Amino acid sequence: MVVADRWHDGGPYERYIGRWSRPVADRFLEALDAERGIRWVDVGCGTGALTAAVVERYAPSSIVGVDPSEGFLAAARDRPGIVGRPEVRFVEGDAQDVPLPDGAADAVVSGLVLNFVPDAAAAVAEFSRVAAPGGLVAAYVWDYSGGMRMLRHFWDAAAAVDPAAVALDEGRRFPICDPQPLRDLWSAAPGMDGDSVRVDAVDVETVFSDFDDLWSPFLGGQGPAPSYLASATDAARTAVRDRMRTTVEPATRPDGSIALNARAWTIVGRRS
Numbered sequence: 001m002v003v004a005d006r007w008h009d010g011g012p013y014e015r016y017i018g019r020w021s022r023p024v025a026d027r028f029l030e031a032l033d034a035e036r037g038i039r040w041v042d043v044g045c046g047t048g049a050l051t052a053a054v055v056e057r058y059a060p061s062s063i064v065g066v067d068p069s070e071g072f073l074a075a076a077r078d079r080p081g082i083v084g085r086p087e088v089r090f091v092e093g094d095a096q097d098v099p100l101p102d103g104a105a106d107a108v109v110s111g112l113v114l115n116f117v118p119d120a121a122a123a124v125a126e127f128s129r130v131a132a133p134g135g136l137v138a139a140y141v142w143d144y145s146g147g148m149r150m151l152r153h154f155w156d157a158a159a160a161v162d163p164a165a166v167a168l169d170e171g172r173r174f175p176i177c178d179p180q181p182l183r184d185l186w187s188a189a190p191g192m193d194g195d196s197v198r199v200d201a202v203d204v205e206t207v208f209s210d211f212d213d214l215w216s217p218f219l220g221g222q223g224p225a226p227s228y229l230a231s232a233t234d235a236a237r238t239a240v241r242d243r244m245r246t247t248v249e250p251a252t253r254p255d256g257s258i259a260l261n262a263r264a265w266t267i268v269g270r271r272s
Contacts, residue, residue, distance in 0.1 A: 011075065012220025014047055017112070021049035023204040024264050025111055028140050029057050031200065032268065037061050038106035041130055043095050043123070044113030048076030054109070055081055055088060064105075065090040066098055095123040103132040110139040112264070115174035124189040131271040137192065138268040140202065145171035145178065147263025149251075150206060154218065154225050157243035162236055168228050182267040189269075197269040208258040211245055 028050075036059050042051045045065030054063055065088070067073050073090045082088050093099040095110065095117045108127045117123045127137045142148040151170060158165035166172065175181060179199040187194040208214040219237075221230045229237055252258050 012217070012226070013072070013222040014075065016217035016220050016223055016226060018047050018049060020204065020206050020262055021046070021112060022053060024140065024202055024262070025050040025053040026057075027202040027204060028109075028111065028138070028264070028266050029053055031202075031266065032107070032136060032138060034058055034107050034136055039104065039132075040064070041066065041098070041100060041105040041108045043098060043108065043110040043127060043130075044117075045076055045090065046072045046111070046113070048079040048082055048090075050109060050111040051076060051088065052079050052081040055085060060087060062087050062089075064100065066093040066095070066100070068092060068094055096126060098126045098130050100130050102129055103135075104130050105135060106132055107136040107138070109136070112141060114139050115141050115144075115170075115177050120176055120185060121188065124185050124192075128189045128191045128271055131191075133271055135271045136268065137186070137189075137271060138266065139182075140264045140266040141174075141177045141182070142170075143177060143201070143263040143265055144169075144174050147201070147203070147261065149260035149262065150214065151225060153244055153247050153260070154240070157240050157247060158225075158228065160243055161239040162232070165228060168224060170224055173224075177265060179265060182265060186267055186269045191271050193270045193272045197267070200266050200268075202264045202266055204262050204264075206260050206262045208260075210256045211248070211252075211258065214248065214258055214260075215241055215244065 040054050040060045040063040042065045045051050045067045051065045065076055076090055096119055108131045114120050131137050155169040183197055183199050186197040218226050218229055220226050248258055251260055
């Protein structure tokens, strides 16, 4: 079964995963040993959650957001905290061929992107190339195999309804999103200081006001799970919804809200 991931419209993505990107970005940045006033690059910046968090926390002298989706870049340019900031600019580009010169940044970061890049090793090599000597090279990805609970509930429900959906499960598709593969990627990147590499877990709570607040963003068509639903029949969508409603029932509070954990893996190193 082949279903192409869709990444065109920043609005539906924000309602789906984007709203949880900022809390993870904040936790990620808390752990970075970065200085204020340095040069940053945010590769795969999407709708600008990490870019905005860098601006707020570290007051960079400059930050360049790079992303292949003009729709997402448009959303990033309009994000509060970024509009009107002369030190912030966005360019269309690919993580495997970042359109910036060698040593252009003191910190190169990437949030929730690496697993979607066809050649992750080429991307990390580009992160290292763009970093200045001694510069930070860091990223984070969701723990799709277990810790990102909203997605785990979804794919388990989808597989129960449609066995073909197993092949699309992000936990299955993205084995890179685990500590050892991430550590190996960073350690093998040209110019990276292998002794500086560390991997850590970041956990945030995702709270949905009710089941509809959890389910309806899956209908927005942006990202793997929503792309799958967009290709499914009405009957299949209804069956997945009903199955998922049952599986999240233990996490439902008396007021109807639903609290689920979301875990990301962070990987940090420095250019030699």
